[in-house]
Amino acid sequence: MAWNEPGNKGNKDPWGNKSGNDKGPPDLDEVFRNLSKRFGGGKGNGSGPKVSSFGLIIVLGIAVVVWGLSGFYTVKEAEKGVALRFGEYIGEVDPGLQWKATFIDQVFPVNVNTVRSIPASGSMLTTDENVVLVELDVQYRVTNAYNFLFSAVDANESLREATDSALRYVIGHNSMDDILTTGRDKIRRDTWSEVERIIEPYKLGITIVDVNFLPARPPEEVKDAFDDAISAQEDEQRFIREAEAYSRAIEPKARGQVQRMEQQAKAYKEREVLEATGKVARFNLLLPEYKSAPKVTRDRLYLDAMQIVLSGTSKVLVDSKSSNNMMYLPLDKLMQKSQSNAKPRSVNSNSTTSSSYGSSTHSSVPLDTRPTRGERQGRN
Known part of the structure; x- marks a missing residue:
């Protein structure tokens, strides 16, 4: 109920005065005087209240508690705190709950785990006097x-x-073709x-973690021509x-073929050496026999050689001088034999020389070209 409503007994105001004797709010000196009495103070002398030492101790204690609580702070897990005391560096603060002296120490947290990035871009002049748009x-x-x-200030x-200075320096020492095509990785490392x-x-x-050289672009006026050049480089x-x-x-196949040819050559060499060695040994065996009976x-030797030469042919040689008997030639068998041989051997040279020894009994049958016994004796 309000103090001035009807029914309020005493009709007193909030300051304890009756409505009929309203003198306004109390004097401030009287308020301080009452507070000093509560805290054990003495009487006022007209110059203001006098506070006791006990009251000062309580006030100072509260202030110390508030000052101590205000010094607690937290450093995040990814941060390091830089501590200063009266502006002088005193060390780094690890993550966690920490305490500092308020108004004496200062702590500046810095994130040391996050990877930050700074871009750099612009139109730059190359060593071949071309303008290229690059981003880094x-x-x-x-x-x-x-x-x-x-x-540093910042x-x-x-x-x-x-970064901008380094990028302009590197771009200025490279040609535009290298910047747009094959020299991108070198430019990134040089920058x-x-x-x-x-x-x-x-x-x-x-500490720089990485440098990303983004795709460079030529000016719009010559972009189509450079696109064609880049496409040609990629095709190359x-x-x-x-x-x-x-x-x-192809290389393994060629190496295998070379090895096979080398092995075949070695085998051919060994075979020829062995055959030559055998012929030499055979000749050495025949030499004593030849010396004892040369004829x-x-x-x-002549008969053996002629047997080898004439064994694969279907021709029949007849000595007309040594024999006058009529001979029967199995022509059907000879024709079958000549057809069955894959590579028949020809002795046409004998037919041309047979006329010197005698006439042939048949034009298709060449004569024997061996010398007669008397001719052989005359030669010896």
């Missing part, structure tokens, strides 16, 4: 939190400027090395790979 993305991680915060901006060389003296507290590489695959498939040995 540098990925890095903070490895020294103090250097990252205080070695480590990220310093790295961005170093990585150049960025590390530039930022090393500044001690930014960062494809043809080279196909030729290498064909070479890898008989020559006749025997």
Whole structure:
């Protein structure tokens, strides 16, 4: 019930005054005087309240508790804290619940696990005086939190400027064909090395993890021509790979053929050597016989040679001088034999020389070209 509503007994206001004697809110001096009495203070002397030492101790205790509780803080798992005391570096703080002296120590958390990236792009001039549009993305991680915060005004901006400078330097020392086609990996590695060389003296507290060289583009005015050039380069590489695959498939076959031919040559050599050795041995065996009976040995050799020569032919040789008997020739059998032989041997030379020894009994049957006994004796 409100103090001035009807029915309020006493009709008192909130300050304890009756409605008929309203003097306004109480005096502040009186309020302080009452507080001093509660905390054991003395009487006022007109200059203000006097607080006792016990009250000051309680107030200071509360302030100390509040100050101590305000010093607790948490460093996240992926972070490192850089601690400063009156602005001086005192060390790094590990992840977890930590405490610092408020108004004395300062802690700046830095994420050291996240991989950050800085892009760089622009139109750049190549060594062959062409303009190319390139894009680069540098990925890095903070490895020294103090250097990252205080070695430079802004480590990220310093790295961005170093990346742009390194990229322009590398692009300026390469041709446009290399940038667009085969030299991309070399440009990426050269840019990585150049960025590390530039930022090393500044001690930014960062480590480059990777450098991604995005596909470069020629100006729009000549884009179609460069697309054709890139397609031709890709076709060249494809043809080279196909030729290498064909070479890898043919080479083992060629090596096997070479080995087979070498083995055949060795076998042929061994066979010829063995045959020659056998002929020499045979000749050495015949030589004593020839010396003891030269004529008989020559006749025997002659007959053996003629037997070998004439054994594969279907021709019949007749000595007309040594025999005058009529001979019956089995022509049907001779024809069958000549047809059955795959490679019949011809002795046509005998038919041309037979006229010197006598006439042939039949034109299709050549005469024997062996010398007669008397001719052989005359020759010897």
